[in-house]
Amino acid sequence: MTAATAAAFVPADVAHDGRxxxxxxxxxxxxxxxxxxxLLVAYAYARTHWPEGFAIASRRTDVVLGTVNTGVxxxxxxVIAFAVxxxxxxxxxxxxxxxxxxxxxxxxxxxxxxGVEYAHEWxxxxxxxxxxxxxxxxxxxxxxxxxxVMTGLHALxxxxxxxxxxxxxxxxxxxxxxxxxxxxxxxxxxxxxxxVVWILLYPLLYLVERHx
Amino acid sequence: MxxxxxxxxxxxxxxxxxPAPSYLDDGHSLRSWLTTHDHKRIAILYAISITVFFxxxxxxxxxxxxxxxxxAGDLVSHxxxxxxxxxxxxxxxxxxxxxxxxxxFGNFLVPLMIGARDxxxxxxxxxxxxxxVLGGLIVLVALALGGVDTGWTFYAPYxxxxxxxxxxxxxxGVFVVGFSSILTGLNFIVTVHTLRAPGxxxxxxxxxxxxxxxxxxxxxxxxxxxxxxxxxxxxxxLLQIGVFDPAHGGDPLLFQHLFWxxxxxxVYIMVLPAMGxxxxxxxxxxxxxxxxxxxxxxxxLGIASIGFLVWGHxxxxxxQSLAASLVFSLLSFLVAxxxxxxxxxxxxxxxxxxIRFDAPMLYALGFIGLFTVGGLTGLFVASLALDVHLxxxxxxxxxxxYIMVGGSVMAFFGALHFWWPKATGRLYPEVWGRIAxxxxxxxxxxxxxxxxxLGMRGMPRRYHAYPAEFHQLHMASxxxxxxxxxxxxxxxxxxxxxxxxxCRAGANPFGALGIEWQTRSPPxxxxxxxxxxxxxxVYDYAPPGPRPxxxxxxxxxxx
Numbered sequence: 001m002t003a004a005t006a007a008a009f010v011p012a013d014v015a016h017d018g019r020x021x022x023x024x025x026x027x028x029x030x031x032x033x034x035x036x037x038x039l040l041v042a043y044a045y046a047r048t049h050w051p052e053g054f055a056i057a058s059r060r061t062d063v064v065l066g067t068v069n070t071g072v073x074x075x076x077x078x079v080i081a082f083a084v085x086x087x088x089x090x091x092x093x094x095x096x097x098x099x100x101x102x103x104x105x106x107x108x109x110x111x112x113x114x115g116v117e118y119a120h121e122w123x124x125x126x127x128x129x130x131x132x133x134x135x136x137x138x139x140x141x142x143x144x145x146x147x148x149v150m151t152g153l154h155a156l157x158x159x160x161x162x163x164x165x166x167x168x169x170x171x172x173x174x175x176x177x178x179x180x181x182x183x184x185x186x187x188x189x190x191x192x193x194x195x196v197v198w199i200l201l202y203p204l205l206y207l208v209e210r211h212x
Numbered sequence: 213m214x215x216x217x218x219x220x221x222x223x224x225x226x227x228x229x230x231p232a233p234s235y236l237d238d239g240h241s242l243r244s245w246l247t248t249h250d251h252k253r254i255a256i257l258y259a260i261s262i263t264v265f266f267x268x269x270x271x272x273x274x275x276x277x278x279x280x281x282x283x284a285g286d287l288v289s290h291x292x293x294x295x296x297x298x299x300x301x302x303x304x305x306x307x308x309x310x311x312x313x314x315x316x317f318g319n320f321l322v323p324l325m326i327g328a329r330d331x332x333x334x335x336x337x338x339x340x341x342x343x344x345v346l347g348g349l350i351v352l353v354a355l356a357l358g359g360v361d362t363g364w365t366f367y368a369p370y371x372x373x374x375x376x377x378x379x380x381x382x383x384x385g386v387f388v389v390g391f392s393s394i395l396t397g398l399n400f401i402v403t404v405h406t407l408r409a410p411g412x413x414x415x416x417x418x419x420x421x422x423x424x425x426x427x428x429x430x431x432x433x434x435x436x437x438x439x440x441x442x443x444x445x446x447x448x449x450l451l452q453i454g455v456f457d458p459a460h461g462g463d464p465l466l467f468q469h470l471f472w473x474x475x476x477x478x479v480y481i482m483v484l485p486a487m488g489x490x491x492x493x494x495x496x497x498x499x500x501x502x503x504x505x506x507x508x509x510x511x512x513l514g515i516a517s518i519g520f521l522v523w524g525h526x527x528x529x530x531x532q533s534l535a536a537s538l539v540f541s542l543l544s545f546l547v548a549x550x551x552x553x554x555x556x557x558x559x560x561x562x563x564x565x566x567i568r569f570d571a572p573m574l575y576a577l578g579f580i581g582l583f584t585v586g587g588l589t590g591l592f593v594a595s596l597a598l599d600v601h602l603x604x605x606x607x608x609x610x611x612x613x614y615i616m617v618g619g620s621v622m623a624f625f626g627a628l629h630f631w632w633p634k635a636t637g638r639l640y641p642e643v644w645g646r647i648a649x650x651x652x653x654x655x656x657x658x659x660x661x662x663x664x665x666l667g668m669r670g671m672p673r674r675y676h677a678y679p680a681e682f683h684q685l686h687m688a689s690x691x692x693x694x695x696x697x698x699x700x701x702x703x704x705x706x707x708x709x710x711x712x713x714x715c716r717a718g719a720n721p722f723g724a725l726g727i728e729w730q731t732r733s734p735p736x737x738x739x740x741x742x743x744x745x746x747x748x749x750v751y752d753y754a755p756p757g758p759r760p761x762x763x764x765x766x767x768x769x770x771x
Binding site for chain 2: 008009019023024027028030031032033034035036037038039041045046049050053128129138139141142145149153
């Protein structure tokens with residue numbers, strides 16, 4: 001038996017080196033991409049079949065609030081990128097925590113604005129249920145179904161992101177050992193992904209034929 | 213992430229203390245099992261739960277074959293029959309086949325084979341099992357209370373307009389089980405990337421690990437599409453408006469595209485791990501280095517990637533464009549190339565080998581034969597013109613059962629016998645193992661070969677009554693199912709018996725060379741007492757000659 005074989009088994013410790021956390025998050029985001037991808041295929045199908053219906057329905061969305069929200073979410077992504085930069089330096093953990101908290105606040109602002117939009121749409125009978133305002137426009141029902149499913153799933157993802165970012169903000173503030181820089185970065189990757197999804201959804205849902 | 217794990221490692225770190233207990237003896241309470249983060253214990257939890265689902269799904273199959281023993285629909289009503297084959301399909305596909313080899317053997321063996329302490333995310337692994345059980349229970353409740361009669365494919369508009377609303381609950385269950393698959397796949401990918409033992413390069417990995425890596429990629433990329441599809445069907449079912457409903461401008465074919473984008477790769481989720489198992493068993497019992505190792509690895513990746521591009525061959529008669537059908541047909545033929553590479557390489561591995569026909573080997577050889585039949589008949593149905601005749605007949609049923617049962621389930625049993633001594637520390641009774649293997653092989657062919665003939669003669673799927681001219685073949689099939697059922701029940705008894713028997717297995721009863729055989733049987737919770745030795749070549753079995761009696765052949769070579 002050689003010295004090497006007699007050595008006690010020391011397993012690789014990935015718990016703290018962060019490689020696993022980041023790789024795991026990238027793979028999870030690949031899953032998420034395909035999840036939203038199915039919806040985008042459905043959207044592509046429906047819009048090519050009902051271009052007029054989609055144009056008419058899209059004009060009923062609130063482009064001002066949608067644009068404001070796009071700005072809010074892009075800002076939040078910049079802020080969390082700042083948090084990741086701060087997390088590199090343990091001495092800056094207060095700034096990391098502050099930036100994460102601000103990210104979460106911006107996420108909540110986004111959801112609040114989205115809630116206001118949903119309320120408008122409910123009052124204008126734009127939910128594709130009985131009494132749908134655009135019932136006589138072919139394809140408009142499909143547009144609003146996809147609108148609510150897509151933005152709803154996006155909002156759900158954002159809600160999970162807000163919860164996660166809040167946990168990291170608290171953990172960084174009190175310097176929990178597990179809140180390492182690579183994990184903050186993995187959290188930020190998720191946040192950026194939710195942002196990127198919105199950047200796709202915004203033109204697809206709000207800007208169809210707006211130029212006309 | 214795994215502070216418990218670290219504590220364990222520290223305790224055994226110096227190696228001078230008394231040997232740590234095996235993973236089976238590291239706590240006996242129910243709580244210690246249900247809160248475990250140990251990949252080996254989670255594998256056992258999976259093994260128990262999928263066995264339960266396997267027998268429930270088998271019960272449905274038994275009733276189906278019983279009904280078909282006579283031409284008249286006399287045992288169950290056509291409605292009940294529809295619910296039976298749906299239950300059989302849903303349970304067998306999502307609750308047995310998809311998790312079978314990856315979640316049980318992949319979970320148990322991937323960390324051991326790469327010399328790791330555990331998977332990269334042990335807690336996620338446990339969560340994955342809970343999600344699986346939760347989803348499985350939701351599906352069972354829906355099937356038991358309401359019954360779903362859409363078939364396992366849930367085609368719109370059956371599922372969105374005509375079936376009863378339990379279909380929505382079933383889909384929620386499938387959605388949850390899907391999450392479990394995704395988490396398992398994610399865990400395997402990160403584990404193989406980050407936790408390989410020092411010196412264990414990619415092309416030193418056992419093909420079992422390669423197969424699980426490729427399977428995990430499919431799990432991670434295909435399952436989310438199924439998830440969003442089930443959500444859209446549930447939304448359509450509840451709101452009565454949706455993208456699949458032609459009355460509202462939707463398209464039922466869109467459902468088929470999205471569904472098969474998952475469900476065709478899902479076939480490879482079921483069969484790739486099986487190929488991995490066979491690639492471990494064949495070299496060990498032929499005492500030969502596997503033929504064309506690199507090509508075997510590339511073939512796995514080839515099957516996994518081309519497998520994503522062939523889903524349209526399920527839709528040749530659906531009215532999709534002829535151009536699309538032509539491309540899908542061509543691509544389906546292309547899958548045959550890497551598949552054939554694997555079959556030829558296993559066969560070449562046997563050439564001039566010193567073959568022993570132990571039970572695992574019988575299953576592996578059975579797999580090679582049955583997979584070949586299933587694969588070749590796959591080319592029949594991948595041909596555009598022939599498929600028009602064969603679509604929705606028993607030919608298709610026979611074809612996919614040759615792959616899923618003849619392939620995956622055979623390999624599952626092969627794996628069960630091969631790694632049983634490693635997992636439990638006990639030897640199974642070899643004679644009984646061989647009897648069961650032969651029973652399963654004979655019973656399987658007796659059950660499903662007549663179905664090829666039935667299909668060629670035009671017997672359609674999903675009917676509980678049929679013209680008298682088909683009676684003989686159906687009778688043969690039902691008789692075969694009895695033999696098959698016996699073959700499946702037998703291991704349940706002798707495996708249970710072996711747990712109480714005194715036949716203790718050594719670390720390496722089969723003289724195999726994988727890293728998993730370097731540790732004790734059953735392994736300690738922390739997997740290895742000493743740092744495992746990475747062999748120069750994982751399949752470096754001696755050329756024909758005297759069999760090594762102990763494992764350290766590889767270690768001796770390395771030093």
